Amino acid sequence: MPQFFSNKRLIILLVSMIVLVAMIGFSMKERENISWPEQFLHDTVGWSQSIFYKPAHFVAGFFGNVVEMKQIYEQNKILKKQLNEYDKLASRVKDLKKDNETLRQTLDKKESLSDFTVWQATVIGRSPEKLWYQTVQIDKGKQAGIEPNMAVISAKGLIGKVDKVSAFHSTIELISSHDPNSRISAVIHGEDERIHGLIQGYDPKRKVLLMKMIGIDKELKKGQTVTTSGYGGVFPKGLEIGKIVDVEPDKVEPTQTAYIQPAADLYDIDHVMVVKRTMQEVDVETDPDQTEEEGK
Known part of the structure; x- marks a missing residue:
């Protein structure tokens, strides 16, 4: 009996292998239609895959999106930092270009001031906003020879005149100040x-200087240049003040006012x-006889 059962198992195994090989061969054969067991197996496998694939794909996509969003955030943070640095650099370059141009103009102007003693200075402070056109402070004082x-x-x-002086700094009163004196x-x-007058007053709305005490008979034109006359005892002669942009007659006095x-x-x-x-010193030769006569 044991031998029979052993042979029976062997026969079942061989038959199963033959059926399996036959099915494989049958499935590999080119056919337009598949058998219903194959259809059932195919649909079952496809349905099972769809059940597990969609959630798995969703979870994988979610974590992938999170990682991608984190990478985008980090990249955006770096780009924003670089953009801020670029803005700072661009602003710095713009300031340096402006300073360079101003210094070049200053040096060119300094070379043309052969009749003057010149101290170059930098503005380090200014009046508050409401008094913006009153005074500025510079980095030169008594130690540099400023008076x-x-x-x-x-x-x-022309900008103004030195008002107050300390050892290392000075306050400049601008020509646009509201000082009535x-x-x-x-x-x-x-x-x-040459038509003479006095710069007296400043119109903050129009941002122009007022030149008064000009005779009503004097013909003035827009665009004419105005300079210091040197007669006031403070400002040297020949410093450019500005140009005429408008002229109005005085309502009371027989004079006219030019807006500069x-x-x-x-x-x-x-x-x-x-x-x-x-100050150019002039040597005057004195007549010896006259000197002797004055000495008597």
């Missing part, structure tokens, strides 16, 4: 004559020059 009432100019024109003796360069557009930029001041006209 009160010295004229201060930029590369483009501030006056600048000025001259308008006409075609055939300042040559210098009084709003944005970085580098200035403090100037003092060099």
Whole structure:
């Protein structure tokens, strides 16, 4: 009996292998239609795959999106930092170009001031916003030789005068200040004559200087240049103040007022020059006989 059962198992195994090989061969044969067991197996496998594949794909996609979002965030953070650094660098380059241009203009102007003693200075402070056009502070003082009432100019024109001086710093009163006692003796360069007047006052709305005490009979034109006359005792002769942009007759006095557009930029001041006209000494030969006569 045991031998029979052993042979029976062997026969079943052989039959099963033969059926399996037959089925494999049958399935590999090119056919237009598949058998219903194959259809059942195919549909079962496909349905099982769809059940497990979709959740697995969703979970994998979710974690993939999280990783991708994190990478995008890090990249965005780096790009934002680089953009901020670029903005800072661009702003710095712009400031350096402006300083370079201003310094070049200052040096060119300094070379043309052969009749003046010149101190180059940098603006280090300014009045608050409401008093913006009143005063500025520079980094030169008594130690450099600066004295009160010295004229201060930029590369483009007159800015003001030295008001207060300490050892290493000075306060500059701008020509646009509201000081009622501030006056600048000025001259308008006409075609055939020089027309005199006084720079007295500043219109903050129009951003122009007021030149008063001009005779009503004097013919003024827009665009005429205005410079210091040198008669006031403070400002040397020949410093450019600005140009005429408008003219109005006085309502009471027989005079007219010229509105002067300042040559210098009084709003944005970085580098200035403090100037003092060099006094030229003239040697006068004295007649010996006259000297002897005066000595008696």
